[in-house]
Amino acid sequence: xxxTTLTKKILNTxxxxxxxxxxxxxxxxxxxNIRLEDGKIENSSSGFELGCGxxxxxxxSTFYAYVDSLQQDIILNAAQILSAAVNETSKIKVLNLxxxxxxxxxxxxxxxxxxxxxxxxxxxxSVDSFARNYSHxxxxxxxxxxxxxxxxxxxxxxxxxxxxxxxKVMLSVSVVAxxxxxxxxxxxxxxxxxxxxxxxxxxxxxxxxxxxxxAVTMLKAVNAPSGSQQVVIGPAFGGVIFHEACGHGLEADxxxxxxxxxxxxxxxxxxxxxxxxxxxPSMPYHWGSYAxxxxxxxxxxxxxxxxxxxxxxxxxxxxxxxMNEKQTGNGRRQSYRDIPIPRMSNTYLAQGKEDPxxxxxxxxxxxxxxxFSGGQVDPAIGDFVxxxxxxxxxxxxxVTKPIKGATLIGNGPEILNKITAIGSNLDFAPGFCGxxxxxxxxxxxxxxxxxxxxxxxxxxx
Amino acid sequence: MEDIVxxxxxxxxxNFCKDASLKIKKLEVDxxxxxxxxxTNNELELFNGQIDNLTFAETKGLxxxxxxxxxxxxxxxxxxxxxxxxxxxxxxxxxxxITFQEEFNYLPLESEFKNSKGIIDKKILFSxxxxxxxxxxxxxLAKKLEILAKKKDKRVTGIxxxxxDDSLDEVMILNSTGFFDSYRTTSAFIYLSVISKEKDDxxxxxxxxxxxxxGEFNLEEIAANAVNRSVSILGGKKxxxxxxxxxxxxxxxxxxxxxxxxxxxxxxxxxxxxxxxDRIGDKIFKGDFDVIDDGTLSYGLxxxxxxxxxxxxxxxxxxxxxxxxxxxxxxxxxxxxxxxxTGNAVRASYKSTPEVGVSNFYLKPSKTxxxxxxxSVDKGFYVIDIIGLHSGTNPISGQISVGAKGVWIDKGxxxxxxxxxxxxTDLLSFCKSIDKIGNDLRFMPSGGYMGSPSMLVKDIAISGx
Numbered sequence: 001x002x003x004t005t006l007t008k009k010i011l012n013t014x015x016x017x018x019x020x021x022x023x024x025x026x027x028x029x030x031x032x033n034i035r036l037e038d039g040k041i042e043n044s045s046s047g048f049e050l051g052c053g054x055x056x057x058x059x060x061s062t063f064y065a066y067v068d069s070l071q072q073d074i075i076l077n078a079a080q081i082l083s084a085a086v087n088e089t090s091k092i093k094v095l096n097l098x099x100x101x102x103x104x105x106x107x108x109x110x111x112x113x114x115x116x117x118x119x120x121x122x123x124x125x126s127v128d129s130f131a132r133n134y135s136h137x138x139x140x141x142x143x144x145x146x147x148x149x150x151x152x153x154x155x156x157x158x159x160x161x162x163x164x165x166x167x168k169v170m171l172s173v174s175v176v177a178x179x180x181x182x183x184x185x186x187x188x189x190x191x192x193x194x195x196x197x198x199x200x201x202x203x204x205x206x207x208x209x210x211x212x213x214x215a216v217t218m219l220k221a222v223n224a225p226s227g228s229q230q231v232v233i234g235p236a237f238g239g240v241i242f243h244e245a246c247g248h249g250l251e252a253d254x255x256x257x258x259x260x261x262x263x264x265x266x267x268x269x270x271x272x273x274x275x276x277x278x279x280x281p282s283m284p285y286h287w288g289s290y291a292x293x294x295x296x297x298x299x300x301x302x303x304x305x306x307x308x309x310x311x312x313x314x315x316x317x318x319x320x321x322x323m324n325e326k327q328t329g330n331g332r333r334q335s336y337r338d339i340p341i342p343r344m345s346n347t348y349l350a351q352g353k354e355d356p357x358x359x360x361x362x363x364x365x366x367x368x369x370x371x372f373s374g375g376q377v378d379p380a381i382g383d384f385v386x387x388x389x390x391x392x393x394x395x396x397x398x399v400t401k402p403i404k405g406a407t408l409i410g411n412g413p414e415i416l417n418k419i420t421a422i423g424s425n426l427d428f429a430p431g432f433c434g435x436x437x438x439x440x441x442x443x444x445x446x447x448x449x450x451x452x453x454x455x456x457x458x459x460x461x
Numbered sequence: 462m463e464d465i466v467x468x469x470x471x472x473x474x475x476n477f478c479k480d481a482s483l484k485i486k487k488l489e490v491d492x493x494x495x496x497x498x499x500x501t502n503n504e505l506e507l508f509n510g511q512i513d514n515l516t517f518a519e520t521k522g523l524x525x526x527x528x529x530x531x532x533x534x535x536x537x538x539x540x541x542x543x544x545x546x547x548x549x550x551x552x553x554x555x556x557x558x559i560t561f562q563e564e565f566n567y568l569p570l571e572s573e574f575k576n577s578k579g580i581i582d583k584k585i586l587f588s589x590x591x592x593x594x595x596x597x598x599x600x601x602l603a604k605k606l607e608i609l610a611k612k613k614d615k616r617v618t619g620i621x622x623x624x625x626d627d628s629l630d631e632v633m634i635l636n637s638t639g640f641f642d643s644y645r646t647t648s649a650f651i652y653l654s655v656i657s658k659e660k661d662d663x664x665x666x667x668x669x670x671x672x673x674x675x676g677e678f679n680l681e682e683i684a685a686n687a688v689n690r691s692v693s694i695l696g697g698k699k700x701x702x703x704x705x706x707x708x709x710x711x712x713x714x715x716x717x718x719x720x721x722x723x724x725x726x727x728x729x730x731x732x733x734x735x736x737x738x739d740r741i742g743d744k745i746f747k748g749d750f751d752v753i754d755d756g757t758l759s760y761g762l763x764x765x766x767x768x769x770x771x772x773x774x775x776x777x778x779x780x781x782x783x784x785x786x787x788x789x790x791x792x793x794x795x796x797x798x799x800x801x802x803t804g805n806a807v808r809a810s811y812k813s814t815p816e817v818g819v820s821n822f823y824l825k826p827s828k829t830x831x832x833x834x835x836x837s838v839d840k841g842f843y844v845i846d847i848i849g850l851h852s853g854t855n856p857i858s859g860q861i862s863v864g865a866k867g868v869w870i871d872k873g874x875x876x877x878x879x880x881x882x883x884x885x886t887d888l889l890s891f892c893k894s895i896d897k898i899g900n901d902l903r904f905m906p907s908g909g910y911m912g913s914p915s916m917l918v919k920d921i922a923i924s925g926x
Contacts (some may be wrong), residue, residue: 040563043535043814044559046535048537051538060513061511064514064516065517066516067519076624117558118559140734179914183858183859227876257620260665385883386849405855425512455883458885
């Protein structure tokens with residue numbers, strides 16, 4: 001996207017009057033989004049973007065500029081302006097740029113650009129009819145089919161130079177069911193870092209059917225209980241508990257600002273012995289996966305917690321340098337318009353040994369939280385929440401009445417010590433995580449787990 | 462450091478829009494609309510008195526809607542050259558071919574406007590003072606805020622976040638009915654989150670400033686509020702689950718009002734996703750409250766001369782004396798209900814099509830002070846901050862369950878701090894339970910410019926121990 005000679009010129013221009021690090025990130029992206037609602041294709045949109053971001057680090061400060069162009073004069077002009085931010089006598093010159101490689105392999109079989117619009121329309125129409133046929137209580141189906149193809153080029157003054165490309169597809173389905181005055185919803189999505197071949201393996205009708213099932217089940221929901229409960233948290237999207245309770249607190253920027261409850265805890269026991277947690281962007285086709293992070297560092301598995309002991313934080317270039325640690329390939333950015341920041345990718349609690357059915361049977365009185373609507377955390381104090389979108393009472397070890405949506409609230413370090421059983425059914429679910437004004441595609445995962453005590457925000461006191 | 466130097470340009474946004482329209486006219490389309498936006502943007506993050514990150518940029522983009530045979534297609538591009546604008550136009554056209562053919566798909570006509578043109582003076586949208594601040598002064602301003610905050614209370618141990626973000630924007634719409642208009646806006650935003658500690662406990666609190674120019678920020682107030690919100694929760698504990706009256710500060714109340722805002726837009730009503738469907742004329746609030754959407758407020762940061770499809774903005778009274786009077790419309794939804802557009806077509810950016818949304822949306826305040834309201838409460842929970850609003854509310858089913866922290870009220874006075882609890886209810890019960898509102902109307906950016914006074918809400922379930 002930018003030849004080696006021009007790249008060197010840009011990187012050196014940035015460092016002209018000082019600084020310790022310079023970088024150019026170029027991106028070309030095409031997105032398509034089709035929306036179905038009310039039984040018809042309401043909206044079909046596409047977008048084209050091309051540009052690059054220039055970064056200069058001077059001591060602890062990052063200076064950044066971006067332009068919607070790959071034209072030489074425009075980029076060099078922006079580089080001049082950035083370099084004027086610094087005035088220093090010692091200057092670095094760019095090391096030799098050499099191609100960086102990643103071991104990540106994911107082959108795309110059906111590129112979005114090869115799929116004709118009519119076929120995309122068919123996927124959505126089948127989602128609609130499948131959901132509506134599920135039950136006469138279904139009053140609305142909304143579905144989005146979106147895809148993305150991008151090319152990325154990253155080079156920096158320390159010699160990294162990489163070319164990368166990404167293809168992502170996502171199908172999301174929201175279903176509304178109504179019985180008399182009760183209106184309830186169900187949501188499911190299928191999202192992969194792959195092409196349209198995923199819809200051959202995982203049928204859109206399964207996604208649609210799940211969303212419909214949840215909406216109809218919730219019509220019979222009773223008020224959720226209030227206060228401390230034993231909670232069994234289901235697999236896949238249940239992993240949001242770890243993402244909020246711990247994950248954000250392990251991102252090194254929070255550690256460096258002294259705004260994380262996990263500061264100075266490496267090597268210490270922060271969770272029950274059975275808890276092992278991993279962040280891994282190198283798993284092919286997972287929604288949060290990539291070959292290179294937003295700084296050109298190859299993706300790799302990062303074991304965060306091993307048998308209850310904190311092993312590592314989540315780093316980008318700047319935080320790794322500051323803390324004298326190795327980069328972990330978590331310097332992610334939403335686009336060329338953003339600076340990279342430490343972010344999770346695919347974050348999950350490792351497989352345990354318990355039979356998930358026995359975990360449920362072991363609870364005399366509690367809640368089974370099966371599907372979730374997301375969560376939020378304040379890493380500085382560790383208090384986090386996440387919302388149940390499909391949940392049930394557990395009475396004498398049996399899953400009984402569905403309960404209306406409720407938020408679970410807890411404190412990270414406390415909750416990690418209250419995970420008392422981990423199942424053998426590890427699964428993953430896709431989502432988006434927002435941090436610093438940037439949206440990132442993330443996956444969370446876990447098997448079924450038992451939390452001995454957590455506050456449930458129901459209305460039934 | 463020098464301010465961003467104006468690039469020797471380069472086409473202006475007007476010229477890109479005009480050239481694109483000439484290209485589209487050569488195709489066999491029925492109607493078209495070009496939405497152009499440009500932005501000059503500075504973002505600064507400070508940590509410990511030093512620059513952590515400093516970003517600046519100048520961007521432009523076009524969003525093109527093509528109408529053919531009563532179908533609509535859309536495409537946007539930030540790559541503004543001949544080849545890519547052609548590509549964008551072609552894609553918008555081909556996108557229209559798979560969308561639904563509907564009689565309501567056409568550009569706005571003047572006969573459909575509820576509001577008359579020219580209500581707003583475009584000068585209220587930007588501040589000349591904005592241009593008096595260079596990057597050095599912005600950095601100084603942010604540093605000053607940090608110093609103010611750290612001095613306020615010795616329990617303040619650090620800054621969690623200090624972000625400054627400003628924008629000079631231009632928006633332009635050119636369409637095939639002959640509409641061609643534009644406006645410029647300036648906006649500046651500053652956000653401070655502080656960390657305080659006492660014994661073993663840590664607490665965070667935040668506040669913000671949002672104005673047309675950084676010169677309008679009240680740094681003293683921002684620092685004091687962020688610090689107060691943090692230190693008032695120090696030593697906070699969970700309490701036992703119970704049903705109790707809650708008082709929401711204006712910014713928390715505004716966030717709840719935002720949930721109501723999402724179900725008064727005609728698209729959610731027409732699609733069966735609003736609890737207010739078929740309820741025009743019903744009393745939804747127990748109190749005689751007025752809720753207004755006004756796209757022309759002189760101090761409203763969501764004010765615009767025209768909406769996301771070129772229809773003049775105006776003032777709409779949605780709830781009057783607690784009764785639902787109307788929904789909010791864009792032209793498409795208005796046609797379905799045989800109504801006029803209220804000028805509520807909203808686009809998040811040039812990358813989106815015009816949907817229905819709010820502008821300056823607020824609950825009209827009373828004449829009662831917050832002090833008086835607090836004194837009237839025998840036992841209650843004053844909510845200072847909520848967490849998980851997005852994951853904890855379902856505007857379609859009406860379920861609300863969010864994390865909360867604040868201060869307990871005992872016999873009309875503040876007593877102990879409380880944290881790690883949730884407040885839960887459903888939206889319609891919430892509306893019926895708002896017992897008193899204050900005189901302290903405050904606004905915040907929250908999907909539009911959302912405003913509310915303090916609220917006393919009766920009998921809400923708090924979950925703790």
